[in-house]
Amino acid sequence: MLRAAFTFQPGSQLVRMFTLLLVAALPLLGACDKLTVRAKTAFNADSALSYTRAQVAFGPRVPGTAGAVKAGDWIVAMMKQRADTVIEQRWKHRTAGGDSVPMRNILARFRPQATQRVLYVTHWDTRPMADADPVLGNRHTPILGANDGASGVGLFVALGDALKKTPPNIGVDLLFVDGEDYGQSFDAPYADVLIGSQYFASHLPSADYKPMFGVLWDMIADADLNIMQEAKSVQSAPEVVNRVWQKAKDMGYDKYFIPQVGQDVTDDHVPFLEKGFRMIDVIDLDYGPLGPDGQAHPNYHHTLGDTMEHISAKSLQIVGDVALGLITDS
Numbered sequence: 001m002l003r004a005a006f007t008f009q010p011g012s013q014l015v016r017m018f019t020l021l022l023v024a025a026l027p028l029l030g031a032c033d034k035l036t037v038r039a040k041t042a043f044n045a046d047s048a049l050s051y052t053r054a055q056v057a058f059g060p061r062v063p064g065t066a067g068a069v070k071a072g073d074w075i076v077a078m079m080k081q082r083a084d085t086v087i088e089q090r091w092k093h094r095t096a097g098g099d100s101v102p103m104r105n106i107l108a109r110f111r112p113q114a115t116q117r118v119l120y121v122t123h124w125d126t127r128p129m130a131d132a133d134p135v136l137g138n139r140h141t142p143i144l145g146a147n148d149g150a151s152g153v154g155l156f157v158a159l160g161d162a163l164k165k166t167p168p169n170i171g172v173d174l175l176f177v178d179g180e181d182y183g184q185s186f187d188a189p190y191a192d193v194l195i196g197s198q199y200f201a202s203h204l205p206s207a208d209y210k211p212m213f214g215v216l217w218d219m220i221a222d223a224d225l226n227i228m229q230e231a232k233s234v235q236s237a238p239e240v241v242n243r244v245w246q247k248a249k250d251m252g253y254d255k256y257f258i259p260q261v262g263q264d265v266t267d268d269h270v271p272f273l274e275k276g277f278r279m280i281d282v283i284d285l286d287y288g289p290l291g292p293d294g295q296a297h298p299n300y301h302h303t304l305g306d307t308m309e310h311i312s313a314k315s316l317q318i319v320g321d322v323a324l325g326l327i328t329d330s
């Protein structure tokens with residue numbers, strides 16, 4: 001009766017042995033999850049995480065606030081140390097409610113004369129209100145935006161480190177846009193959201209500005225990283241989606257860059273797509289641990305839970321490798 005020999009009897013030596021093994025293995029299982037992946041490029045995720053933390057330390061970066069001024073100045077200073085040219089666009093945005101709000105886009109250029117170029121975009125502002133917070137009393141409080149606002153900045157400054165050390169063969173533009181998350185509604189005509197990307201798309205660096213392809217990087221550092229293919233991107237620039245997901249697969253990152261079409265997201269790529277740019281949105285909208293239904297529970301997106309403890313260097317390494325790999329192989 002071989003099978004009977006393995007029947008668990010409460011209190012049996014076998015059960016005690018299994019319990020001991022399980023208890024001994026649990027910390028190891030936990031540790032496995034926290035291990036950083038082995039870098040596939042020169043991208044340094046620890047630096048990216050420290051740049052992300054520096055952004056968060058300025059507090060909320062809501063347009064028109066002291067935190068935004070400090071953070072914007074910091075981005076300009078960091079990119080002047082790394083890029084060949086840094087261009088600022090400053091203007092006043094008139095809101096639907098009639099307010100005038102100062103805005104600032106920052107464009108860091110590598111090999112500005114090169115005609116063959118790649119454009120990367122991220123937003124650096126943070127949402128003025130945690131309107132998805134589970135606590136009703138928190139919903140008018142500005143978010144810290146560790147993932148939604150700071151992670152893309154951390155990614156770009158660390159890309160700057162790598163591109164300064166080894167200049168790219170093609171031109172690279174890293175664009176930090178303002179006012180992505182400012183307004184309540186993300187419905188067309190996008191009156192008070194996507195402000196910086198709309199402004200840039202109609203105030204290009206030159207009349208003939210035409211990057212080979214563009215990628216928007218948004219919410220890319222969730223510790224529980226799972227990036228689906230954003231639906232508008234698949235519809236409007238499928239060849240760019242293929243290029244990015246193929247690069248991730250080549251690097252062994254297909255567990256994180258999932259080759260499935262996900263949600264349709266209104267984001268900073270939309271004004272570019274409307275102007276004919278080939279641009280996609282790389283975004284992990286399920287910000288938090290995934291439940292059996294495939295959705296994040298809790299989801300920290302647009303809540304006061306969007307803090308440093310919910311993002312990771314491991315995720316920044318994965319996304320940074322893909323972002324840098326796309327440049328070095330183009």
Ligand SMILES: [Zn+2]
Pocket residue numbers: 127148181302
């Ligand atoms: Zn947001």
